[in-house]
Amino acid sequence: MCMKSILGKNIQTFVINMEIFPRLHLFKMAAPMKIFRELRRKGFELRHVNHGPMPITWSALRRPYREQAVRYARSSSAAAAETEPSVQTGEPVVQPPPVRTIFRTPVSNPVNHSLEQEAQFYTIPPHEYKAMFPQDHGVPPRFKKQVETFTEACIMVRKPSLEVMSYLQQANYSHPAIRYVFYGTRGTGKTLCLCHVLHYCTKQGWVVLFFPKASNWVKNVKEIQPSFHNAERYDQPLEAVSWLKTFKVSAADSIKELQTQQKYQWSKREATEQGRPLLEVVEQGITRPKTATDCVGVVVKELKDQANQGRIRLLVAVDSVNSLFGRTVVRKPDRSMAYGSELSLIYNLRKLVRNDWRGGAIVTAVREAAFLGVEGEKVDHRRYTRHEDNPDFYHDIEDHVSARAETFAPEALLGKEGFEYMDPYVPVLVEKYTEKEMESCLDYYTDRRWIQNEKCWTEAGRQQLKFLSGYQPSDLERICGPL
Amino acid sequence: MFRSLGMRGIWRTEKDPPKIRLIDALLATLLALSELLLQRKYCPLEVAADWSTQTASRKLWCEIPSVTIMAAVCRNTFPCWSRRLQTSLCINYNSLQRASSLAQTPGNQRGPQRGRRRRDDGPASPSRRPMVPRAARMAEDQDWPSVWPTAATFKPSAVPLPVRMGFPLNRGVQPDKIGNNELRKIPNFLHLTPVAVKRHCEVLKQFCTDWPAALETDESCEEHFPLEVITTDYVLSGPSLRHPEARIVTLKLKLSQLELDDHARKKLLKLVGDRYDKETDTLTITADGCPHRKQNYDYTQYLLTVLYLEAWKTEPWEASITPEDRDEFLWEGSPSEQNIVSTIKAIQEAEKGSSDVTQDEIVQNPDVQLYKQAVVNQKNQGEGSEQVQGYKDSVKRLLGLN
Numbered sequence A: 001m002c003m004k005s006i007l008g009k010n011i012q013t014f015v016i017n018m019e020i021f022p023r024l025h026l027f028k029m030a031a032p033m034k035i036f037r038e039l040r041r042k043g044f045e046l047r048h049v050n051h052g053p054m055p056i057t058w059s060a061l062r063r064p065y066r067e068q069a070v071r072y073a074r075s076s077s078a079a080a081a082e083t084e085p086s087v088q089t090g091e092p093v094v095q096p097p098p099v100r101t102i103f104r105t106p107v108s109n110p111v112n113h114s115l116e117q118e119a120q121f122y123t124i125p126p127h128e129y130k131a132m133f134p135q136d137h138g139v140p141p142r143f144k145k146q147v148e149t150f151t152e153a154c155i156m157v158r159k160p161s162l163e164v165m166s167y168l169q170q171a172n173y174s175h176p177a178i179r180y181v182f183y184g185t186r187g188t189g190k191t192l193c194l195c196h197v198l199h200y201c202t203k204q205g206w207v208v209l210f211f212p213k214a215s216n217w218v219k220n221v222k223e224i225q226p227s228f229h230n231a232e233r234y235d236q237p238l239e240a241v242s243w244l245k246t247f248k249v250s251a252a253d254s255i256k257e258l259q260t261q262q263k264y265q266w267s268k269r270e271a272t273e274q275g276r277p278l279l280e281v282v283e284q285g286i287t288r289p290k291t292a293t294d295c296v297g298v299v300v301k302e303l304k305d306q307a308n309q310g311r312i313r314l315l316v317a318v319d320s321v322n323s324l325f326g327r328t329v330v331r332k333p334d335r336s337m338a339y340g341s342e343l344s345l346i347y348n349l350r351k352l353v354r355n356d357w358r359g360g361a362i363v364t365a366v367r368e369a370a371f372l373g374v375e376g377e378k379v380d381h382r383r384y385t386r387h388e389d390n391p392d393f394y395h396d397i398e399d400h401v402s403a404r405a406e407t408f409a410p411e412a413l414l415g416k417e418g419f420e421y422m423d424p425y426v427p428v429l430v431e432k433y434t435e436k437e438m439e440s441c442l443d444y445y446t447d448r449r450w451i452q453n454e455k456c457w458t459e460a461g462r463q464q465l466k467f468l469s470g471y472q473p474s475d476l477e478r479i480c481g482p483l
Numbered sequence B: 001m002f003r004s005l006g007m008r009g010i011w012r013t014e015k016d017p018p019k020i021r022l023i024d025a026l027l028a029t030l031l032a033l034s035e036l037l038l039q040r041k042y043c044p045l046e047v048a049a050d051w052s053t054q055t056a057s058r059k060l061w062c063e064i065p066s067v068t069i070m071a072a073v074c075r076n077t078f079p080c081w082s083r084r085l086q087t088s089l090c091i092n093y094n095s096l097q098r099a100s101s102l103a104q105t106p107g108n109q110r111g112p113q114r115g116r117r118r119r120d121d122g123p124a125s126p127s128r129r130p131m132v133p134r135a136a137r138m139a140e141d142q143d144w145p146s147v148w149p150t151a152a153t154f155k156p157s158a159v160p161l162p163v164r165m166g167f168p169l170n171r172g173v174q175p176d177k178i179g180n181n182e183l184r185k186i187p188n189f190l191h192l193t194p195v196a197v198k199r200h201c202e203v204l205k206q207f208c209t210d211w212p213a214a215l216e217t218d219e220s221c222e223e224h225f226p227l228e229v230i231t232t233d234y235v236l237s238g239p240s241l242r243h244p245e246a247r248i249v250t251l252k253l254k255l256s257q258l259e260l261d262d263h264a265r266k267k268l269l270k271l272v273g274d275r276y277d278k279e280t281d282t283l284t285i286t287a288d289g290c291p292h293r294k295q296n297y298d299y300t301q302y303l304l305t306v307l308y309l310e311a312w313k314t315e316p317w318e319a320s321i322t323p324e325d326r327d328e329f330l331w332e333g334s335p336s337e338q339n340i341v342s343t344i345k346a347i348q349e350a351e352k353g354s355s356d357v358t359q360d361e362i363v364q365n366p367d368v369q370l371y372k373q374a375v376v377n378q379k380n381q382g383e384g385s386e387q388v389q390g391y392k393d394s395v396k397r398l399l400g401l402n
Helices: A004-005 A030-042 A059-060 A126-132 A143-151 A159-170 A191-201 A237-250 A278-287 A290-306 A343-352 A382-386 A397-402 A408-421 A435-447 A459-468 A473-480 B007-011 B017-039 B095-101 B181-185 B195-206 B216-226 B262-275 B293-312 B314-322 B335-352 B358-363 B367-379 B385-399
Strands: A013-017 A045-050 A069-071 A082-085 A091-095 A121-124 A153-156 A178-183 A207-211 A312-321 A329-332 A335-340 A360-365 A427-429 B046-050 B057-064 B068-072 B088-091 B228-230 B247-254 B281-289
Touching: A013 A178, A059 A126, A069 A427, A121 A126, A121 A335, A126 B358, A143 A473, A153 A435, A159 A178, A159 A191, A159 A427, A178 A191, A178 A408, A191 A312, A191 A360, A207 A237, A207 A290, A207 B228, A237 A278, A237 A290, A237 A343, A237 A408, A278 A290, A290 A312, A290 B247, A312 A343, A312 B314, A408 B335, A427 B385, A435 A473, A459 A473, A473 B046, B057 B216, B247 B293, B262 B281, B262 B293, B281 B293, B335 B367, B367 B385
Parallel strands: A013 A045, A013 A069, A178 A360, A178 A427, A207 A312, A312 A360, B046 B068
Antiparallel strands: A082 A091, A121 A153, A329 A335, B046 B088, B057 B068, B228 B247, B247 B281
16 A cells, blocks of 8 residues: 555655764754644655664564655765864864855945845954944844854845845935835844844944844833833833943944934933033933933934934834834733833834834834734733743744744734834845855855764755755754754 | 275275275265265365364365365374274355355365374364455455445454554554454444445435426526525434434525625624625524424524615614724725825925825825735735735835835
8 A cells, every 4th residue: 555545645755864963852852843844834744763773663664665765875974074184183183075155255344235245144343243233232142152153243145135225225315214124934034134234224324223122122021110201101221221321332433423402301400401412311321220211212302303304314223123012011010011102112112113204214123922912812921921032941932932823924913003103114025045045054154163063064964954944044053053 | 884985994904004094085075975965955165074083183185176175084093993983074164155265275285294283284173274254255346235235333354445443552553454443433334335325326216306407507506596494304213203403494695695785795794793604605594592493494584584684774873883893904094094195295295395285196196006905905815925025016116116
């Protein structure tokens, strides 16, 4: 009895050779499980994981898997790799094979990036990286670790960011600011595309207002206090101070000439007069956390005005913009949940993503993890609120989330309120790696010795890595971790 | 019988016993067989002559066309002069069928052998020999409806199918049909094979009338008989002929068959709720509240009438409908429209210094119409990749990007 005759389709059986990835299952069971599911959706049947030499059982004998199996041949690593004697021991050290494609570009200025550099890695100069992302504030946690390990910040030049950069070039800045929304499934690199655009605008001399992970302001909030001037709203001093600190570093150059346009009264005694440098307002917020949230509001308002008058170009970059709308998981003093617009920070941020100002652009990304569900839907918030910053700690959180129907489309994630607020926007899809990008990424990891197992340098090993990751950037990074 | 053949005399000499013994045994059994054949009116195919009740006996097999004769001769009897030879004839009635379908007999096929009985010779007694199951003996072109004429519990020996069922243990395969209780638990339809159904139909045909010529296609059926009433009759052997489920009446109707305008249709959909299936455009009304079928049927008719009449009424409170109450997204008057109007006004102000176009002019712009269609598609048809792409294209066109 042939399975083909019963099911009417040819079942392809893949055999993952555990000899090449011996400890894979110990590290990230989530990633292979995800791949299993993915493959099953595609119509492949993943029958059998070969754990090396196995005792022959009846069930193994009955399955004519030799005919069906696509078996990756055992890689002959010794032949492929060059051997050089190491200095210390004199023993030959296996070197990775020379990479075949050009995976790195020397063009470090994103202004000069074009389709020529597509799928190549460019290096952000270290001082610019430190200025843009002080204390790695805003980059994805896995990328942060990668930057530490490789001692360089390399981002792949990808089509979505190039697309947005071309829009930014051709846009008319006397028109209302245009909103761009990066969207895509988890782990496809939306945030890194945002960082790329951020770098582009920084190099152009724009003032950049970067709000990384706005979802952190509606979840995991340590403390709130009633607003100084509006009893309806609540301040988040800690978040505001930390944002002001990073803003002070990242925008120090671009806003140093700017001056306040009116007098701001912080308290009975403290005030910032008209015509003072804007940095003074930032300083005020950092030294007086009580006023920090209002300072953020003032900075936002001032920069918006200045951009309207054409003095500066303003980039508003908001990651996980969908958390600005709808409900939050912040408890007010009366134990009820605060609504998004009741939090001063969110309120100010929402004013920024409105297109009632000109002289700038709004680049955002929506995230599934920031999605708190639609109104009335019964959801377990803890699933989405915990471990968001530290996905390593609970590696199956992705599985939990993807157990739901996949919603990554921007309109669904923004919700009704968000769509009414953001509309019209330009959605930009961030997809999985293409073949070219995958090759480039594998070359980069090999070059950085992130992939040390010599079996993975061979063509067979690379094929397996592609197969296991399913061309998903974050999965590839995770799978390559223990190799 | 044996005495007349002089068997005792022959066996007295120990020198060359087997040849004579064999012949004598054959003759004896043949005689017995012929008698049996004459007296009784059936045709036994295996006739066993057993001279002994001893265990270690030796079998001699002779193949005669259509007759298998087994002579088992006990070695221990050779030296016993005084012991009386016991003759028994075992006739296996089942072997009648067996021989017609089976070319092989179980056990050793190598013919008569000397020495002790071998392990693969099979049991000495033919009654102990394993029977070949009935299913294996079935002809391929047999008449299955007569093998399995009525509903019956699964019987492995009568079903010539490699059926398996149950939980595979020890990483093996599912248990097969023999001794499988799971297969006995479930109902089977082995009596309702296509052939059997066809025969039933052939028989029932004489009681049927011809199908109306005007109702050849499904479409014409739906056109002439838009109402579909579904009831179920139960035939059962029990103390009562009444079945409680028989009262339930289901009414099905394509909504396109009703005469409804836009308002009436939407109101009807609101009224019926989940009784309407969007995919097939079918309204299903089920009534089971009353004890009798007739009452339930009347109730469905009443419900349908009331629904239709109510749908055509326009109540004064219907004017206060909100966008949330609507099932589909209406772009006119939505925040999306206000957004796009204000954006385009701002763009024109930036270009000309002032904007004097009215909202209607903006909305009538073909680009805005395209955008409107994209938003409506996205809201009403769900966010597939085409819808998002359509929305993106229309927004890019409006904002002058490419």
